[in-house]
Amino acid sequence: MIKKMPAWFIFVLILITWPLHAETDTHPDVKKLLKAPESPGGVVIELLDWGEKSWQWATPAIAKIRKQLQTRFPQIDIAVVSHGGEQFQLTKNEKHHQPLAIQQLQQLNAEGVNVHVCGTHSSWQDIPETAYLDFVDVSPSGPAQVNDYIKLGYHHILLRKPL
Helix, strand or coil: CHHHCCHHHHHHHHHHHHHHHHHHCCCHHHHHHHHCCCCCCEEEEEECCCCCCCHHHHHHHHHHHHHHHHHHCCCCCEEEEECCHHHHHHECCCHHHCHHHHHHHHHHHHCCCEEEEEHHHHHHCCCCHHHECCCCEEECCHHHHHHHHHHCCEEEEEECCCC
16 A cells, blocks of 8 residues: 555655654663663753744653653652743743643642743843742753753753654
8 A cells, every 4th residue: 555655645644644653662871771771860851942832842851751760760850941932931921822832841840740930031032030830940041051060970961852
């Protein structure tokens, strides 16, 4: 049956179904960690995305990474550092655009996942710390926050939107 379909149709079909496959895959860095003999000091997930409603795909991905890692390492510490345009989606004025994703991220925070945004990037946009949701920590610098976690022995995972 596949041989009778035009190549362009198969290509389009792959593109349409790719996100479904991407969700079932394990992030390559998580695969490596799951094979490690011992837990890292923690995991810092870096998010640098400029898309609209980034948290709709990022929050479930973060939750999935956390669940996979906690299955192997129950006490593992997870932190998220957001320092692209998506960080501004975590302001009080923007939360209504993706309420379920923000609610899930807030729940992850309540369960111990630290959520940071970049204060420097905020200052460039004249957005004060008080504009962010209460569970969000505004770090002086997102990249420096990532490096601080790495210095503490955390494994770095760069999270990108699935194709």
